[in-house]
Amino acid sequence: MATVKPKPAAKTERSTWLLTAPALVLLTVAATGPLFIMLIYSFLEPGQYGNVVWKFSTKAWFNVILQRDIFDGTLTWADAHLTILWRSVKLAMTTTVFAVLVGFPTAWFIATRTPRMRLFMLFLITIPFWTNLLIRTFAINQIIRNEGVLNSFLLWIGVIDAPIQIIYSDFAVFLGMTYVYLPLMVLPLYAAIDRFDMRLLEAAYDLYANRWQALRRVVLPIVKPGLIAGSILVFIPALGAYVTPRILGGGRNMMIGNFIDLQFGQGRNWPLGAALSVILLIFVTSMLILYVRFVNRSTDNG
Amino acid sequence: MNVNSQPDIRSEAIAVDVDRVSKIFGGEPPVTALDDVSVAIRQNEFFTLLGPSGCGKTTLLRLIAGFEPPTSGSLRLGGRDISRLPPNKRPINTVFQNYALFPHMSVAANIAFGLQMLGKPKAEVRDTVDEMLKLVQMEALKNRRTSEISGGQQQRVALARALAPHPEVLLLDEPLSALDYKLRKEMQIELKRLQGETGITFIFVTHDQEEALTMSDRIAVMNAGKILQVGPPREIYNRPVNRFVADFIGETNFLTGTAQGDAVRISSGHMIAVPLDGRTGDVTLTVRPEQVRLCPVDQDGALHAEISDLVYFGTDTHCHLALKDGTQIVARLQSLPTGEVGYMRGQAVGLRFEPGAVQVVGA
Numbered sequence: 001m002a003t004v005k006p007k008p009a010a011k012t013e014r015s016t017w018l019l020t021a022p023a024l025v026l027l028t029v030a031a032t033g034p035l036f037i038m039l040i041y042s043f044l045e046p047g048q049y050g051n052v053v054w055k056f057s058t059k060a061w062f063n064v065i066l067q068r069d070i071f072d073g074t075l076t077w078a079d080a081h082l083t084i085l086w087r088s089v090k091l092a093m094t095t096t097v098f099a100v101l102v103g104f105p106t107a108w109f110i111a112t113r114t115p116r117m118r119l120f121m122l123f124l125i126t127i128p129f130w131t132n133l134l135i136r137t138f139a140i141n142q143i144i145r146n147e148g149v150l151n152s153f154l155l156w157i158g159v160i161d162a163p164i165q166i167i168y169s170d171f172a173v174f175l176g177m178t179y180v181y182l183p184l185m186v187l188p189l190y191a192a193i194d195r196f197d198m199r200l201l202e203a204a205y206d207l208y209a210n211r212w213q214a215l216r217r218v219v220l221p222i223v224k225p226g227l228i229a230g231s232i233l234v235f236i237p238a239l240g241a242y243v244t245p246r247i248l249g250g251g252r253n254m255m256i257g258n259f260i261d262l263q264f265g266q267g268r269n270w271p272l273g274a275a276l277s278v279i280l281l282i283f284v285t286s287m288l289i290l291y292v293r294f295v296n297r298s299t300d301n302g
Numbered sequence: 303m304n305v306n307s308q309p310d311i312r313s314e315a316i317a318v319d320v321d322r323v324s325k326i327f328g329g330e331p332p333v334t335a336l337d338d339v340s341v342a343i344r345q346n347e348f349f350t351l352l353g354p355s356g357c358g359k360t361t362l363l364r365l366i367a368g369f370e371p372p373t374s375g376s377l378r379l380g381g382r383d384i385s386r387l388p389p390n391k392r393p394i395n396t397v398f399q400n401y402a403l404f405p406h407m408s409v410a411a412n413i414a415f416g417l418q419m420l421g422k423p424k425a426e427v428r429d430t431v432d433e434m435l436k437l438v439q440m441e442a443l444k445n446r447r448t449s450e451i452s453g454g455q456q457q458r459v460a461l462a463r464a465l466a467p468h469p470e471v472l473l474l475d476e477p478l479s480a481l482d483y484k485l486r487k488e489m490q491i492e493l494k495r496l497q498g499e500t501g502i503t504f505i506f507v508t509h510d511q512e513e514a515l516t517m518s519d520r521i522a523v524m525n526a527g528k529i530l531q532v533g534p535p536r537e538i539y540n541r542p543v544n545r546f547v548a549d550f551i552g553e554t555n556f557l558t559g560t561a562q563g564d565a566v567r568i569s570s571g572h573m574i575a576v577p578l579d580g581r582t583g584d585v586t587l588t589v590r591p592e593q594v595r596l597c598p599v600d601q602d603g604a605l606h607a608e609i610s611d612l613v614y615f616g617t618d619t620h621c622h623l624a625l626k627d628g629t630q631i632v633a634r635l636q637s638l639p640t641g642e643v644g645y646m647r648g649q650a651v652g653l654r655f656e657p658g659a660v661q662v663v664g665a
Contacts, residue, residue: 203402205389207416
């Protein structure tokens, strides 16, 4: 190798900054920028036909949790907002639980196949990712609607006399959500299970553990980081989801995503939409912080 | 225990009875890992399965542990058929080749695992864990994670974990192969001590013939899915039943010849007296290098040979000898304090074998 002249520290640092500059600019403008705009908008007043009026106001934030009665001006909790938020959290949690229940056996099955088979199955799992979310959701719609594939088939073989009402039910929403977000659960779980040393399972059986004990005492604690990563990856987008609940749930129950969408559309209340978005962001960020803490602790002395 | 079974005095002393067990792994082509293997392992015995890699010894161990079902044949533990029992229903524990310690648990939690799964009361678990920690001298490290201790210490934890539920049989799958030479020597003595103290039947798998000879009460030599010979180390070493066993255990010389009366005329033309047990025709003889003696060329009954090479090994020196027809024989001579043996390359010498040292090992 050629002799390396020691560069002055300042010069090395300058070139490091210069080389990172494009990435930094992109991150500032494209990631941090919009968040700041959102935060600023939440402190402005709504314009009459959408947009904002550049006048400082905390009304949007006030309206998130409290509402003033139009007639007598008394203050009450904005329980509509809280109901919507709670409904979204509930849907996201249920989706996460469903995704774990379906995703764990799937990931385990894939991780215990031959290497060739594994690649093929992972490929199958990722295929839906390349398809538009709307199209996938309508595909589910086609299958479960009253005149859909499933009902037609059941009618044809004579199991049922009349179509079962699946679409526009809570079950349809959970089914659709689980289907849409399943790959996000399976992939990190697969990665964790793939690293799992199957001899540990033999050791557990050898030491008198039954299947359930081996799963709970040995497998789950070791694949926990993958399980948590998958849960977060499913929970976060599920929290903001509004296409799937609307198409499969019939739009009767508004989700936080729909509600924010509404503020920027017909509601013409951009500051309220911005404030709700910021709240959602804070919620998700604190979840992530909790996750990081949790994982660090469990790898330190679990 | 099965109360209906006939009391059999012979089976009382048998811990594990492997009865005509075969194991064929499916696939293209199918692999016969065990071919009609029968062996009875006695209670409180240090029993070793010895053989080259791929001989089926680990498969036999996995069958006894219950990780694989036998394709045919049956396994009995203390007279009870265990062939179809899952591993968690067999009072048998395993020390795995790479220990397979639970990485997310402390040393103490690893040792407690089996007892907890058996549903032992908390106090009993704690006492047994303490006792086991003491037995393997790991008390000081009980709260460490298993990733934070050395290979030798992991080995001890794996042993303690497998011994803690006090199994009827302990299986050890090449547990010493990952340790360095000195530690391995220490652990050999340690294992033997533990076996004596606990009174548990040990079934030990190894490919290291020296390890097998030092530790075992009895050895089963395996090759290509079959057990070739079962016996105490001295018998295996001194009375090998065939060429493979003689060759695999220690170093040895082979001589080919033809039986003539009660002696064998070997290829160099010399006559060697040997118990033939009625064999005729072509036979193969074996003799250990340490049983070959050098003597003056003109001594009565000596074979004539020339020294083709001398290889120094520290305590002894291997003297490579060539008979008239080129047959090679190795003699192990004790090195003198000077490091020499008193012979030179190219020297013509006589050689003879210790009485009873030459064995027939087949055609």
